[in-house]
Amino acid sequence: MLWVFYGLPLVHPNSTLVITINGVGLAIEAAYLILFLVYAPNRKRLWVLAVLALEAVLMAALVLGVLLGAHTHDSRSMIVGILCVIANTCIVAQLILYGCYYKSTPKKAKNVELPTIADKTVSTNVSIAVEK
Numbered sequence: 001m002l003w004v005f006y007g008l009p010l011v012h013p014n015s016t017l018v019i020t021i022n023g024v025g026l027a028i029e030a031a032y033l034i035l036f037l038v039y040a041p042n043r044k045r046l047w048v049l050a051v052l053a054l055e056a057v058l059m060a061a062l063v064l065g066v067l068l069g070a071h072t073h074d075s076r077s078m079i080v081g082i083l084c085v086i087a088n089t090c091i092v093a094q095l096i097l098y099g100c101y102y103k104s105t106p107k108k109a110k111n112v113e114l115p116t117i118a119d120k121t122v123s124t125n126v127s128i129a130v131e132k
Contacts, residue, residue, distance in 0.1 A: 001026065001059050002084045010067065012077045 004026050006012055007019030033052070037045055062083070070076045 001055070002062075002080065002087055005059070005063060006077070006080045006084055010076070011073070011080050013073055 003022040004019065007015045007022055009015075012018070033048070037048065040048065062080075066076055066079055070079055
């Protein structure tokens with residue numbers, strides 16, 4: 001949402017490509033969220049809705065602060081651009097840290113015994129570890 005706000009003519013004029021690319025990305029993300037909210041369990045749905053509400057409140061505060069506080073295109077572009085770069089840097093750092101520490105995180109394995117179609121005289125069970 002930050003990049004869509006950055007691409008608006010009120011903030012950064014003549015940025016058709018930025019608003020087009022990020023508007024399409026926002027539409028794809030909205031479609032994904034709608035699908036998730038339709039099929040998610042109630043507890044997860046409420047959590048995502050709470051996070052979205054918090055994001056909407058913070059975005060509204062940012063929009064009001066920038067539009068009322070900065071009066072030129074250059075200052076608006078600078079403020080929102082710096083915030084966009086900080087947000088993107090945090091996202092990339094999170095992905096890099098996830099990639100570095102993914103293998104070192106212990107996983108809880110759950111043993112499941114599957115029935116076999118063997119002779120009734122021979123008692124054999126297969127045990128498989130299922131990761132959650």
